[in-house]
Amino acid sequence: MTSSDQTSKSTELTSVSVRFCGDSGDGMQLTGSHFTDLVAFAGNDFTTAPDFPAEIRAPRGTLFGVSGYQIQFSSNDIHTPGDAVNALVAMNPAGFKSNLQTVEEGGIIIVNEDEFDKGNLKKCGYEEGYNPLDDEVINSTYNICKVPISRLTRESLIKEDEDVSVKDVDRCRNMFALGIIAWLFSSDIEPTIEKITHYFGVVKNKKHIAELNSRAIKAGYFFGETAELFPARYQVAPADHEPGEYRRISGNEALVLGMATAVEKVGKPMFYASYPITPASDVLHGLARLKHFGIRTFQAEDEIAAVVSAIGASFAGHIGVTGTSGPGLALKTEAVGLATMMELPLVVINVQRAGPATGMPTKSEQSDLLQSMFGRSGECPVIVIAASSPGDCFFMAIEAVRLACRAMCPVIFLSEGSLGNAAEPWMIPDIASIPDIEVSHPVSDGEPFMPYQRDEHGNRPWAVPGTAGLEHRIGGLEKEDVTGNVCYDNANHALMTKQRADKIQKLQDIIPELEVHGDSDTLVLGWGSTKGSILAAVAMLEERGVNVATAHLNYINPFPKNLGDVLSKFKRVIIPEINTGQLRMLIRSEFLVDAIGINNCSGRSFYVNELADEIHQVLEGVQS
Amino acid sequence: MTSSDQTSKSTELTSVSVRFCGDSGDGMQLTGSHFTDLVAFAGNDFTTAPDFPAEIRAPRGTLFGVSGYQIQFSSNDIHTPGDAVNALVAMNPAGFKSNLQTVEEGGIIIVNEDEFDKGNLKKCGYEEGYNPLDDEVINSTYNICKVPISRLTRESLIKEDEDVSVKDVDRCRNMFALGIIAWLFSSDIEPTIEKITHYFGVVKNKKHIAELNSRAIKAGYFFGETAELFPARYQVAPADHEPGEYRRISGNEALVLGMATAVEKVGKPMFYASYPITPASDVLHGLARLKHFGIRTFQAEDEIAAVVSAIGASFAGHIGVTGTSGPGLALKTEAVGLATMMELPLVVINVQRAGPATGMPTKSEQSDLLQSMFGRSGECPVIVIAASSPGDCFFMAIEAVRLACRAMCPVIFLSEGSLGNAAEPWMIPDIASIPDIEVSHPVSDGEPFMPYQRDEHGNRPWAVPGTAGLEHRIGGLEKEDVTGNVCYDNANHALMTKQRADKIQKLQDIIPELEVHGDSDTLVLGWGSTKGSILAAVAMLEERGVNVATAHLNYINPFPKNLGDVLSKFKRVIIPEINTGQLRMLIRSEFLVDAIGINNCSGRSFYVNELADEIHQVLEGVQS
Amino acid sequence: MSDVSLPEYKAKDFATDQDVRWCPGCGDYAVLTAMKKVCAGLGVRREDLVFVSGIGCAARFPYYMNTYGAHTIHGRAPAFATGIKLANPELTVFVVSGDGDLLSIGGNHTIHALRRNMDINIVLLNNKIYGLTKGQYSPTSEVGKVTKSTPYGSLDAPLNPLAVAVASGCTYIARTVDVDVKNMTALIDRGVKHKGTSFVEVYQDCNVFNHQAWFYASQKDSKHDNTLMLEHGKPMVFGKDKEKGIRRVGDKIEVVELGGDVTQDDLLIHDERNLEHAFLLSQMFSPEFPEPMGVFYCDPDEPTYNDLLHDQVEDVIRKQEGKTLQSLVSGNNTWTVK
Amino acid sequence: MSDVSLPEYKAKDFATDQDVRWCPGCGDYAVLTAMKKVCAGLGVRREDLVFVSGIGCAARFPYYMNTYGAHTIHGRAPAFATGIKLANPELTVFVVSGDGDLLSIGGNHTIHALRRNMDINIVLLNNKIYGLTKGQYSPTSEVGKVTKSTPYGSLDAPLNPLAVAVASGCTYIARTVDVDVKNMTALIDRGVKHKGTSFVEVYQDCNVFNHQAWFYASQKDSKHDNTLMLEHGKPMVFGKDKEKGIRRVGDKIEVVELGGDVTQDDLLIHDERNLEHAFLLSQMFSPEFPEPMGVFYCDPDEPTYNDLLHDQVEDVIRKQEGKTLQSLVSGNNTWTVK
Ligand SMILES: Cc1ncc(C[n+]2csc(CCOP(=O)(O)OP(=O)(O)O)c2C)c(N)n1
Numbered sequence A, B: 001m002t003s004s005d006q007t008s009k010s011t012e013l014t015s016v017s018v019r020f021c022g023d024s025g026d027g028m029q030l031t032g033s034h035f036t037d038l039v040a041f042a043g044n045d046f047t048t049a050p051d052f053p054a055e056i057r058a059p060r061g062t063l064f065g066v067s068g069y070q071i072q073f074s075s076n077d078i079h080t081p082g083d084a085v086n087a088l089v090a091m092n093p094a095g096f097k098s099n100l101q102t103v104e105e106g107g108i109i110i111v112n113e114d115e116f117d118k119g120n121l122k123k124c125g126y127e128e129g130y131n132p133l134d135d136e137v138i139n140s141t142y143n144i145c146k147v148p149i150s151r152l153t154r155e156s157l158i159k160e161d162e163d164v165s166v167k168d169v170d171r172c173r174n175m176f177a178l179g180i181i182a183w184l185f186s187s188d189i190e191p192t193i194e195k196i197t198h199y200f201g202v203v204k205n206k207k208h209i210a211e212l213n214s215r216a217i218k219a220g221y222f223f224g225e226t227a228e229l230f231p232a233r234y235q236v237a238p239a240d241h242e243p244g245e246y247r248r249i250s251g252n253e254a255l256v257l258g259m260a261t262a263v264e265k266v267g268k269p270m271f272y273a274s275y276p277i278t279p280a281s282d283v284l285h286g287l288a289r290l291k292h293f294g295i296r297t298f299q300a301e302d303e304i305a306a307v308v309s310a311i312g313a314s315f316a317g318h319i320g321v322t323g324t325s326g327p328g329l330a331l332k333t334e335a336v337g338l339a340t341m342m343e344l345p346l347v348v349i350n351v352q353r354a355g356p357a358t359g360m361p362t363k364s365e366q367s368d369l370l371q372s373m374f375g376r377s378g379e380c381p382v383i384v385i386a387a388s389s390p391g392d393c394f395f396m397a398i399e400a401v402r403l404a405c406r407a408m409c410p411v412i413f414l415s416e417g418s419l420g421n422a423a424e425p426w427m428i429p430d431i432a433s434i435p436d437i438e439v440s441h442p443v444s445d446g447e448p449f450m451p452y453q454r455d456e457h458g459n460r461p462w463a464v465p466g467t468a469g470l471e472h473r474i475g476g477l478e479k480e481d482v483t484g485n486v487c488y489d490n491a492n493h494a495l496m497t498k499q500r501a502d503k504i505q506k507l508q509d510i511i512p513e514l515e516v517h518g519d520s521d522t523l524v525l526g527w528g529s530t531k532g533s534i535l536a537a538v539a540m541l542e543e544r545g546v547n548v549a550t551a552h553l554n555y556i557n558p559f560p561k562n563l564g565d566v567l568s569k570f571k572r573v574i575i576p577e578i579n580t581g582q583l584r585m586l587i588r589s590e591f592l593v594d595a596i597g598i599n600n601c602s603g604r605s606f607y608v609n610e611l612a613d614e615i616h617q618v619l620e621g622v623q624s
Numbered sequence C, D: 001m002s003d004v005s006l007p008e009y010k011a012k013d014f015a016t017d018q019d020v021r022w023c024p025g026c027g028d029y030a031v032l033t034a035m036k037k038v039c040a041g042l043g044v045r046r047e048d049l050v051f052v053s054g055i056g057c058a059a060r061f062p063y064y065m066n067t068y069g070a071h072t073i074h075g076r077a078p079a080f081a082t083g084i085k086l087a088n089p090e091l092t093v094f095v096v097s098g099d100g101d102l103l104s105i106g107g108n109h110t111i112h113a114l115r116r117n118m119d120i121n122i123v124l125l126n127n128k129i130y131g132l133t134k135g136q137y138s139p140t141s142e143v144g145k146v147t148k149s150t151p152y153g154s155l156d157a158p159l160n161p162l163a164v165a166v167a168s169g170c171t172y173i174a175r176t177v178d179v180d181v182k183n184m185t186a187l188i189d190r191g192v193k194h195k196g197t198s199f200v201e202v203y204q205d206c207n208v209f210n211h212q213a214w215f216y217a218s219q220k221d222s223k224h225d226n227t228l229m230l231e232h233g234k235p236m237v238f239g240k241d242k243e244k245g246i247r248r249v250g251d252k253i254e255v256v257e258l259g260g261d262v263t264q265d266d267l268l269i270h271d272e273r274n275l276e277h278a279f280l281l282s283q284m285f286s287p288e289f290p291e292p293m294g295v296f297y298c299d300p301d302e303p304t305y306n307d308l309l310h311d312q313v314e315d316v317i318r319k320q321e322g323k324t325l326q327s328l329v330s331g332n333n334t335w336t337v338k
């Protein structure tokens, strides 16, 4: 917690990181989400990071059943969910045990002490007879606040004259905890109470549940006020956000909305075919609800059927889109080659997760960049773009559709698990102000139709079945220039290979140039989700009196036109990545720049101070 | 034809390129193969390149039904099937039309003029009334020898007192043509007659066919002698081959024999699972015959089942091998990731063909190198090696098995269509002199078994089902170091990622260093099939007084230990490839060397003079 | 899709300018002939027809039909066709491909297309061999088949395409022989008009790598004893002079000679609406039984996936009418920064 | 594989040191219980057992069996098991996986494993949902299923696992319900002992995403009317007091109440050697019919792929005896350079 000011009533902080954790059944995601609403309404900037248990529900109280939700909120612009946690809420010993090391020294830990019984302590592997809440080292390292949340919740909600279900009451513990935290950070609980009342009361028609939840949150809030558990109360001033209307958005939500917007802007329906896979499934779930916005979704029998049916839909004149994560992308590669050869628009979304193989499905990584660039047989270039924040997924989704249509070519759109699931405040764009995407389908002029006759951009016409006079056949065998007939001629193959690469390169004319921020002889160049960490780390370095410039790549193939120029202006280029150096490899090879990598391939984002330190070390010549 | 000497009887040449072409039904592959035997027995060096029709049989006489077979033979070491053809045999107009441009100016063209009738001329698209054999330009450019092969064959074989089938007789036209060519190049036809006699007479028990064929070849030979069609007769002296026993071998044959040898050397059975695909199917066909050499083959339902069953076999203690071509490799990538994670030996053979997508299945390319390096999700390094000549496929197959077992890791073994189908003389290795491949399987020592406990090379133990006390479970989720339990810990993932990469890097200790030949400030660095073209081009440049050094990479991941050193010694590095620059990209990125590519992505090998010219141009600073 | 009246097509109008590249004598030619006839008579505009295939000799089919066409990748034609049909249900979509393509690498897409009852038309050219890759055994090859990849004979029992179609819930299932262009035309035609997936197996001769594999069912001298032409509601008779029939005895069936005691009334009646019966037909193998030709099964009442999707989309649009994109993007949980 | 005598196993000997990570109340627990019993009683050494799975909740199975195990990739378990079995036929190989894994992405490998009659044992944990990915519909979900990926209801007709198994030529086909551990144990046990592929479908409750999907077939109050326990050679009766039965009428079957005119003699007799009968059983759906449990089909006479391969290998070795590797490498067309 960075405290900036002291007031009599509450300590003013600029930035706070709170983490809720407990059993998967404890409703931690919901609690975190509600708290995020509160800080959002209070005008703070924020970033969130849910931390799901690995793939599977687990028996209550076990370590692998722990679910967490972290939020950092601030009066400044922030970009990451925070390195160290300032306040942890642990609803059970398993949550406590597995999250303790994330808390800063001296940080507040609110525990539901009722759950620290023998059985639960054993379930998460504490030795018989040991209770960490009594551990001296722990008590001296952290500010442990033991609250009998289970008991207090029951006591507040079970009244003699009312007949309530104990199960329903126990389900409100998380709201009690939320109340405590809300009090601690001086949040107004009214918006949440309103939402709960509306959701349970009106939508679900369960007034009594609404009532219980509201009472629980109030009880927690009042408990915080009364119990004098905490030495101080804190407050985070509203951030200095650009004026406008805001909402909270996660990367997967933004992607869904971006696709819906692209449909309107391109004036054509979208066909989204997918096979469920973590962390991309939510894109399918989201789009499946948007039939009224021109989107048809298809859950295929596997990833191959998904991508192939999407190409079929593109052939039939829809925007064919498919989404997946790394292992699914591996399965789709042969078909992406087909789309490249057929020269049809196709968007392949890859919400990356930690690999290789099944890897760690719930952890995030940037390690599919080279797969996206090169993971196909033959010389098979495709467009590769990446989103750099949750909200950016919206705009890059539109870009993906624009570029696919413009170049009649597959686009691989890289998101990351950490973007897909994380949320941030997002200034709601004015849809009307987003430019249209131009697409045209030829009609017959009576002449024989030449399906591989290229226009000034090097693109072939997108003739759609149902159009009289343009009947033609395409396929995965090499095509003859202009006619599109099957052709095994050597010179023709060389020409077509070049044309397929060139039309992508030509997109440099219609993508934004790379912007550089800051003045230094060192450039920190990033791509994808690292944007937030890099900005925060650079700001931290600035505080230390160290200046570096930054630039962030959203377009990987083609690179922005000015990338070479930009790189040539710096003495030193540092590339931080959540992999072992994939962008670095591309940059080194293309520009022969001795780029230095800062790499973290551990399935999590950079910690800001870790990244700042590593950049600092590079600058001091102490390469780590 | 490079003539080196004149004798009264026949002109002595150092090198000749002959091409047989005709309809798929004309037996051109067989004719070429027989002729190859003749030059082999005569002690010439040679290289061959069959040129199959594109994928499919076609109606007789059409252009796309043309089948060709080219052979270059020489008294020197040669490495390519020859750029321009010195003598062409065209059995029909379609063959003539589609192969004319391959013939050198002034070259000999023997045509079966009987087939140049209206119908056949029309079938291959000549204008009505036009016969290329009467074309003045053609006649002045080439040395056209019109021979009524069809008629002469019948006349020589149909005797009044014998009852032969006309069909059988007509099938001997190719032998008649072979006889002519044999006479022209002073070849002894006896070995072929013997072989034919044995094959048809003994093996097939069709003495009359043997008789017809022998008579046809003799008739052709005598016709050459009598008809005075040719201004001169030629002779190619035996090459100065190292003494020893030789055979002819193609890359796919060598690969099969290499695998059989690996089985003996490793002392374990091999399980080869594959799904047919051009040009890799012959590996399946060849291995399927070797059940008595410890090899079981399995034709799976698709490429995925093939690779996965091979991994299953490796788990069970066999050497799991799968083979395919580019599109099939694309399908196997997810499973290769699994083998990487399970840390089991696996060999994946990729006989590359021209891509992307279905591409040009019968044409060759080197364009799957980057797919092999990076075409998997996550950080998923594998061993990548490549064969550089048909015969080298034998040795690299053994290497593939050795490295896979040594590092408990998948090996992608890159061959090429042009290697797989081409043949060259090969000094038969003494199997006994090939070192054994060491593999050990642990047995229980009573302690709990740790499946991911690494040895000094960084490899985990290969414990095989059926071994008491070593029961364990492995899978595609990230494993905990040592125990192999499923593990989502961040630091562990980073560690395992590093260990998987490191053990491959460590193989540098047991693979040969890169050898450099020649003394120059320019290095021509190749990999795969370009070896032959590079050597020939460099020799040609030497004749022009230009010296360059050469080195050839058989190991791509890891690179030979001394590669960086080698590169640093040269002012200029040129990398010729049959793709758009895939090895170049790896070299540039890893060593920051401004390597210059000479690239031909047209589905055929380099022509030697083309490559020599391009290297020359680079040296003169005129980069093409 | 356009409003001027339909042109009168002849079969030859569907020929393309591409030379047909199958081997002389290949059974695929007959299918091409039949298909052109079907297309000429469908009452559908040329531009509304789409042919989709995978990879193989058979899969060259689209190149020879002057309609829209896609020659995709090995095994994936049903998925490609699904995308087309769901994007534009007005199109008449065909899948024509081989036994390796549709049953080996593509087996899964085939059964899933069938279960969805997408209104597409699948024609399986079954030559019991991999033609294009020059003669390996296929999933329909008989046990013991000696091929390049099985020099000592294949070991795996063949997959039964029509049994699998029955089990997968296909709503129109038929079989024909390549040489019988007339019946083939009629069966495909009816399949196209059928609402739902149609699946037609064609016994196709590969003249080069598996010649005569089907001669028992296609040649004059043998076909009468080895095949049986199905007619809905009619007794199952066969033989040159319809002198033989199929009779049920308990849980089994048997071949009987007609005449004497045995009359047509004793015979099994073909009922194309009965799924168990269709399964039974799929288990009749020569020489023990004649192999049925014609329509095994037809259920015109099952809704198609594309219709259901269409209805669902319409329904959602109706219910959500008036929702704007801007309101969707804004969501209902916003705050304002001033 | 070793010569000392077989240890006496108890079910609990097959537990591993790994915590079982399924949700409380998940039907997978019962299968684990049954499987440990099966393994304890098989007479096979622990080290000769291998469990293979794909990806999914069900696919976690191998981690909980103290034998050799492989948790592979989504859909590919049958192929992995095939490789193991062909490499070492002495091993007893199991595939345990979910409906998404074995029938959606892995459908093709499943049917090809079945047709090959590889001697492996497949247990399908069918919960009619994708559990691990948190609740999308699966290929066995009923039409109209509202899930995360089908908020307006699914459109595709489900795949019928046992019908597909029948059509694919599987030689041992059975079904059971998760709660019926006793029968499940017996059915899996018999399947393992069966020479050839055994395929056992388990109606498995996903307590979290598809709770109660099978309650009609598993709960005391409903199971008697909704299921029928098959017994070879016995009439097909069901109901709490076996008061109902299945009777054939012409080409169809019907449910009848026993008593009055109707006796057990009128009922259909279950014959597990009859494939058409097995297909019929696969088409019995509640509530119209009780859903059969037990052994649908068993053909112990079909040779297994692994045995055929073994024989072929032996045969080739015998015939080629004495051939040396050096002679193979040298070939028979050599020349000598001096
Ligand atoms: C991914 C992939 N694997 C393999 C192949 C090679 N291949 C092409 S066609 C074919 C099988 C053809 O058999 P079938 O479908 O029966 O068609 P047919 O040629 O017999 O008509 C194979 C294996 C390929 N093109 N792509």
Ligand SMILES: Cc1ncc(C[n+]2csc(CCOP(=O)(O)OP(=O)(O)O)c2C)c(N)n1
Pocket (backbone or CB within 6 Å): A275, A276, A277, A278, A303, A327, A328, A331, A358, D055, D056, D057, D058, D059, D074, D097, D098, D099, D100, D101, D102, D125, D127, D129, D130, D131, D132, D133, D138
């Ligand atoms: C290639 C690939 N695609 C998708 C996934 C995501 N995935 C994991 S399990 C699963 C389905 C699980 O359903 P089922 O097989 O029925 O098992 P259950 O969890 O219901 O037991 C999916 C789609 C994956 N791991 N790999």
Ligand code: SF4
Pocket (backbone or CB within 6 Å): B056, B057, C021, C022, C023, C025, C026, C027, C028, C057, C058, C127, C131, C132, C205, C206, C207, C208, C209
């Ligand atoms: S190989 Fe067989 S299937 Fe292919 S075109 Fe020739 S005859 Fe037809």
Ligand code: SF4
Pocket (backbone or CB within 6 Å): A056, A057, D021, D022, D023, D025, D026, D027, D028, D057, D058, D127, D131, D132, D205, D206, D207, D208, D209
């Ligand atoms: S999600 Fe369903 S299937 Fe998976 S473990 Fe939980 S209850 Fe079982």
Ligand SMILES: [Mg+2]
Pocket (backbone or CB within 6 Å): C056, C098, C099, C100, C125, C126, C127, C128, C129, C130, C131, C138
């Ligand atoms: Mg076929």
Ligand SMILES: [Mg+2]
Pocket (backbone or CB within 6 Å): D056, D098, D099, D100, D125, D126, D127, D128, D129, D130, D131, D138
């Ligand atoms: Mg399931």
